[in-house]
Amino acid sequence: MRCLIVEDVDFEREMMEFFLADYAVTETACNGEDAVELFTRAVAEGRPYQLVCLDILMPKMSGQAALKKMRQAEAAGDPAHKAVIIMTTAMNSREDMEEALWQGDCTDYLVKPIILADLVALMRKYKLIS
Amino acid sequence: MPINEKLFRLLIDNAMVGVYIVDEEQLFQYVNPALTAMLGYTSEEVIGTFRFPSFIHPDDIPLLVHNYQQRLSGEIPSARYEARALHKSGRVVNIEIYGTYVDINGKRSLAGTVIDITQRVTAEQALEELNRTLEQRIATELALSREKDRMVMQQSRFAALGEMVAGIAHQWRQPLNMLGMSVQALQLAHGKGILTAEFMERHTEKSLEVLKYMSQTIDDFRNFFRPETAPRNFRLDEAVERVVVFFTSSVNTIAITTDVQNRATMCGHMNELSQVLLNILNNARDALLERQVEAPAIVVAVTRSDTANLIRVSDNGGGIPDELIDRVFDPFFSTKDAAKGTGLGLYMVKSIVEKSMKGTVTVRNTGTGAEFTITLPFPGADDCGVERKGEHT
Structure with a gap:
């Protein structure tokens, strides 16, 4: 499984890599712009990500904006493939999350602090691992 | 004289006021038609x-008896007073009586005139009642208004407290995540058999660093919201910088710049x-994030006019709809969900600026966004006086 971790805080990005090392080949981006670039290239080269962990509040381009662009990029590639995109955020209210979920067509979300077991459960739910 | 008597008789019979003559036994000897009509009897x-x-x-x-006796005894020649008469139908007729002692054919008698003052008395009573209820109504309205003020004040305090809690929650979400990840990493590393001393050391250090930051956050918030008792000298630009640093620490997605052209004390x-500026900045932040503005930016400018120090906060969030712009400072006015906005943030801004700082705050749309201007007129208290001078050399 190929996974893209998008997170602007170095330590958190590193920990996400550590957590997911047993499950996926991970690549990272520290803002929305870089993430969209990596995602688009992966789609174009025919080796798309199966999982994207996408932070919402980031400088340059927000997670929501990146999500929209990723789904657009995806539409140009293999129609059978749709990445599992999990938004991760420190946003306070559930309403914010639901808005992100419905407006941007993300697959699911996790509210920080992130619990590894929850992340693993989501991967299982979306059949990324058995 | 016959002509005179006839003339008087004519006048009295047709008089608009009631006329009577009673004898020593108080028996009526004469009543004119006006009086009988007033009381509902025939003569x-x-x-x-x-x-x-x-x-x-x-x-x-x-x-009545008292007045009657006074006149009859010659103690006073006449008396004028008000009393209540009873109409034949039983209703009360307010009357004014003017009675005089007279000698008619050697008999001691009393003659007098009576007018019906019911309308006047009723009007007076109504007026009195109106005055009384008016006072009562004013008192009630005043009490209501005071209660409303008190409630707004109370809720403003809660809103400020809510801001503080929300701020800490926001500031802590990130370090909490880092701590959580560190703890889970230790567990994971141990499970994998790769928990080296170096790994342990690194995560312990990181956790302590994060804990220190969290503790610092509480202190920052406490200082920021601590009420000050005595006024102190401070530089406007320093106050602005302090708020901007504080704000930036929790919001890293909005480009915020300061433009300082005035370093007045x-x-x-x-x-x-600080609280005024933070409320305005939070308001801008909410608008920018909610509208998902492409490159969100806020500019805080400290300038001066001929008559005042000015602080302007402008954003590129698209501005406030024209139909709402006049109401943004009203208490409990909010366009946000009840969960997000109390409708008190900008109301607090206005009351603090006007009541405590003796200034004004206005808002306008610039075309790209909203612009709040705080005007603090000269000679604002630009020096707190002698006791502080030593500190400002």
């Missing part, structure tokens, strides 16, 4: 049969100005 019913007090309201009879409570 035949009255003359020689009724005594004066028969027409008077029982409560007023002592007054003013005397007051720096925390109040």
Whole structure:
């Protein structure tokens, strides 16, 4: 499984890599712009990500904006493939999350602090691992 | 003289006021048509049969008898007073009586005139009642208004407290995540058999660093929201920089710049100005994030006019709809969900600026967004006085 971790805080990005090392080949981006670039290239080269962990509040381009662009990029590639995109955020209210979920067509979300077991459960739910 | 008597008779019979003559026994000897009409009797019913007090309201009879005796004894020649009479139908007729002692054919008698003052008395009573209820109504309205002020004040305090809690929650979410990840990483590393001393060391250090930051956050918030008692001298630009640093630490997605062209000192409570600016900045932040503005930016400018120090906060969030712009400072006015906005943030801004800082705050749309201007007129207290001078050399 190929996974893209998008997170602007170095330590958190590193920990996400550590957590997911047993499950996926991970690549990272520290803002929305870089993430969209990596995602688009992966789609174009025919080796798309199966999982994207996408932070919402980031400088340059927000997670929501990146999500929209990723789904657009995806539409140009293999129609059978749709990445599992999990938004991760420190946003306070559930309403914010639901808005992100419905407006941007993300697959699911996790509210920080992130619990590894929850992340693993989501991967299982979306059949990324058995 | 016959002509005179005839003339008088004509005048009295047709007089607009009631006229009476009673003898020593208080028996009516004469009543004119105006008086009988006033009381609902005929002159035949009255003359020689009724005594004066028969027409008077029982409560007023002592007054009448007193006046009657005074005149009859010659103690006073005449008396003018008000009393309540009873109409034949039983209703009360307010009357004013002017009675005089007279000698008619050697007999001691009393003659007088009576006018119906019911309308006047009723009007006076109504007016009195109106005055009384008006006072009561004003008192009630005043109490209501005070209660409303008190509630707004109370809720403003809660709103400020809510801001603080929300701020800490926001500031802590990130370090909490880092701590959580560190703890889970230790567990994971141990499970994998790769928990080296170096790994352990690194995560312990990281966790302590994060804990220190969290502790610092509480102190920062406490200082920021601590009420100050005595006014102090502070520089406007320093107050602005302080708020901007504080704001930036929790919001890293909005480009915020300061444009300082005025480094004036003013005397007051720096925390109040900080709170005013923070509320305006939070308001801008909410608009920018909610509208998902492409490159969100806020500019805080400190300038001056000929008459005042000015602080302007402008954003590129698209501005406030024209139909709402006049109401943004009203208490409990909010366009946000109840969960997000109390409708008190900008109201607090206005009340602090006007009441405590003796300034004004206005808002306008610039075309790209909203612009709030705080005007602090000269000579604002620009120096707190001698006791602080040593600190400002």
